[in-house]
Amino acid sequence: MGIMEPRVMLPNIAVVEEGLGMRDWTFFSNVYHGPLCRIMIGWNSNMLEVTILSSGGQWVTCDITRKDGGQLVRVTFVYGSSTSVERQELWHYLKYQKSVNDSVPWLVTGDFNAIMRVTDRQGGDSNWYRHMEDFPNCVHESELIHLAAEGHHFTWHNRQQGTASILRKLDWAFGNQHLIRLWPQAKATFQARIDSDHSPIHITLSPKPPYQRARFKFLNLWADQDGYEETVRAAWGTEAHGNPFSRLTSKLRTLKGHLSNFHKRNSSHISSRVAQAEKKWKEAQDFLDQHPQDLEAGQWERDMGNQYSALRKAEESFYKQRSRVNWLQLGDRNTSFFHRSLLHRRHRNGITSLCRDTGEVTRNPEDIDPY
Incomplete structure (x- = not known):
């Protein structure tokens, strides 16, 4: 579990952790990187083994494995700064981590305080400033892939009404190629806002569906x-x-x-x-x-x-x-680019669940693709 922007001072961290009432849970925060804690993560220590690899003012990266065995997952929890200048440190960190994490499944999620495109905002300033390109450029250079998403598109609301209302998609979930290959049905659900102005993100790493014989395609x-x-x-x-x-x-x-x-x-x-x-x-x-x-x-x-x-x-x-992808003309040997595009396309177009006429939701691969 990751909690973004708890805004807790160092002397109060232990009191807040105790007040959560989560027995057998262990917590870690980046409170030592600033006057207030911006990221707090917690895990059930009876079930998970967590190793903190790196922490900064805008991120915490850790390795997670189940104590009963299973695949290691590297997770970076993000809380981007509210200023574009300070976010440069975050963008540099993620781009550097791309090469470090090539051989492990890497999940990146949290509040980036940035949008990817014009359609990720409603209301407020309608200008597109140069610094707003930094986030999509970072995602591209880091070779991160959007997890299949459902639920709310706009994940932040300023709680105003009428013309003063502003909606933004500031919260994201990404995975690298290794993660998508292991869990092609990975999904992020952006839930309704309750006690926060941000939507909670619930991420599931579903196992691979059973092997199905590929349909004939002419190459x-x-x-x-x-x-x-x-x-x-x-x-x-x-x-x-x-x-x-x-x-x-x-x-x-x-x-x-x-x-x-x-x-x-x-x-x-x-x-x-x-x-x-x-x-x-x-x-x-x-x-x-x-x-x-x-x-x-x-x-x-x-x-x-x-x-x-x-x-x-x-x-x-x-x-x-x-x-x-038919339009690329960058030169010879674009195989790695086309491979990433194929992986992204398969993940984006994958159907992870179907709703029956009765309202029942099924995630059984045999029910989804009976052929």
Whole structure:
């Protein structure tokens, strides 16, 4: 649990923690970074093991694991400063943490005191100032992905009425690629404001749904691979009976099977193939470096280099098509960008629950996707 802006002075911290009445809970705060506590976190010490990694005036980062086992999660609780100049420290910290946390699931959540776009505000000053670009730029450079959200969009209200009313989305929940891969159904629920002018955030890390066989999709990269035309001719040359439409659908089904087998032989697990090709190319380069006069070593190095280049091109084409990003023209080898876009798109479009006609909400993957 994270509490933002409790505004408690150091001499009163112990009294406040005791007053919460949460037995077996341990608390930590960033009160030593300023005159008032801005972030307080707490956890049930019988269930969780929490290690504080870093704290500042605008953040607390910790590692969380269940005592009965399970995956470690790194969480950064955020309370952004009210001034854009002071928030620069927060933006620099998050961008630096991107590389530090690449190999662990990283959740970033809290009150950032900043909006991402014009639609995140209603009322008040309508100008878009240059410093307002800092937050979206930070999220982009940190490669953070919005958690799927439900509930309120505007998470802060100034409690005024009429023309004086101001609404803002200041509270956010993000995850890095590692977290989304482990918990693709992770979700943030922004609840109704009760005793605060901010919406509470309830975050759930749902387990992966059971494996479902992927539906057939034509990949553009197949058309550039050796053997593609022969595969299509072989499938289309099979005998089919019935009326013209029946023969067409029959041949399309046959072609689907041939292309699926073609994919298994040539382009399945494309990223693993790229990694293996890169390893072989490096081995060939090392061998050539030790035997510079060996003509076969030179030919092996060229062959491995060409194979690696072709697979890299196929990998980029695969992720570009699946991410549905067609406008990027930054240069060659944008594979990592397309991969992040695909991950974000899958997470954004994922359906985690359905409401039946009776009003019952189901989160059973089999009920959501019965096919």
